[in-house]
Every structure is written in structure tokens, then in C-alpha cells.
Amino acid sequence: MNTLIVYGTKYGCTEKCADMLAKKLEGKTDIQNLKNMKDIDLSQYDSIIVGGSIYIGRIQKEVSGFCTNNIEALKNKKLGLFICGMQEKELQTELNASFPKELLSAAVVKECFGGQFIFKNMNFMDKMVVKVIAKTDKDISNISEAAIDSFAKQMNAALYQVTGNR
Numbered sequence: 001m002n003t004l005i006v007y008g009t010k011y012g013c014t015e016k017c018a019d020m021l022a023k024k025l026e027g028k029t030d031i032q033n034l035k036n037m038k039d040i041d042l043s044q045y046d047s048i049i050v051g052g053s054i055y056i057g058r059i060q061k062e063v064s065g066f067c068t069n070n071i072e073a074l075k076n077k078k079l080g081l082f083i084c085g086m087q088e089k090e091l092q093t094e095l096n097a098s099f100p101k102e103l104l105s106a107a108v109v110k111e112c113f114g115g116q117f118i119f120k121n122m123n124f125m126d127k128m129v130v131k132v133i134a135k136t137d138k139d140i141s142n143i144s145e146a147a148i149d150s151f152a153k154q155m156n157a158a159l160y161q162v163t164g165n166r
């Protein structure tokens with residue numbers, strides 16, 4: 001059982017979630033930041049998980065680019081999709097807007113993992129936007145370990161169907 005997690009991140013939250021998720025998955029798991037993406041042969045993986053964070057309602061360009069460029073390969077894998085974001089009420093809508101429809105319907109699991117604001121990491125503009133929109137200047141971490149756990153369980157169950165053993 002081979003899994004690849006690819007992700008886009010600006011301040012490391014999605015990377016942290018990808019690492020937490022990898023620890024809960026069975027079999028061998030590779031993790032790849034799309035910013036340093038090398039040529040990867042996707043055919044070697046039984047499952048692929050794609051994750052990214054939301055800025056002003058949109059997922060990072062490298063994440064949507066990866067999905068568009070690899071849509072056929074992704075559709076034929078056990079596919080998992082996740083986002084990180086802090087607009088709790090918008091997360092489900094943001095998840096559905098972040099990935100192509102074909103991938104959303106092909107995915108065995110789709111989930112919002114929550115997110116975090118860590119002010120010391122943010123550039124000036126991002127700090128200003130968060131202060132105005134989220135009306136906070138305090139660090140907040142809303143990463144949902146329960147959501148990551150549930151995602152991993154569903155992914156492990158789907159992989160079990162592929163290999164028939166654990």
C-alpha cells in the first residue's frame with residue numbers, strides 16, 4: 001500500500017496536517033510540498049491525498065494546477081481531498097470550490113481540517129487582513145485532530161479494499 005500526500009501551504013499549517021495524517025495512515029506514505037515538486041511517477045501509488053489552505057476564498061494555485069494537470073491519474077486512485085481554513089461557516093463551500101467536480105465525486109474522502117493563525121509567521125499584509133476580517137490579533141489553532149483521524153480511518157478502509165490485507 002503506497003500513499004502520496006501532496007500539499008500547498010503558505011505558513012505551514014497544511015504541512016503540519018499532512019504530517020499528522022501521514023502518521024495515522026497504514027502502509028508507506030510519501031509527503032510532497034507542491035512548491036518543491038519533483039517529477040513524481042503517480043502510477044506507483046495506490047492512493048493520493050491532495051491538500052491545501054484557503055486564502056480569500058481560494059486554494060493555492062499550485063494545488064489547483066496539480067489537480068487540473070493530473071485529473072485522469074487522480075480519478076483512478078483512491079483519492080482523498082482536504083483543505084485548511086479558518087472560516088468555519090464557509091469551509092464546506094470552500095472545500096467544494098477548491099477541487100474540480102470530477103475529483104470531488106471520485107474522492108473516497110473529503111474533509112476540512114480547520115486551520116491556524118500564527119501572527120509571528122505572517123507577512124504584514126496578511127496580518128492586516130486577518131485583523132480586519134477575523135477581528136483578532138491573537139494566535140489561534142483550530143486544527144481538528146478528530147477530522148484528521150476520521151479522514152485516516154476512511155482512507156485506511158478504502159486501501160484495505162485495494163490490497164485485501166493489512
Ligand SMILES: Cc1cc2nc3c(=O)[nH]c(=O)nc-3n(C[C@H](O)[C@H](O)[C@H](O)COP(=O)(O)O)c2cc1C
Binds near residue numbers: 009015084122125
Ligand atoms: C490573508 C489570509 C486570508 C485568509 N482567507 C481565508 C478564507 O478566505 N477562508 C478560510 O477558511 N480561511 C482563510 N484564511 C485562514 C487560512 O486558511 C489558515 O490560516 C490556514 O491554516 C493557513 O494554512 P497554511 O499555513 O497551510 O497556508 C486566511 C488567512 C490569511 C492569513
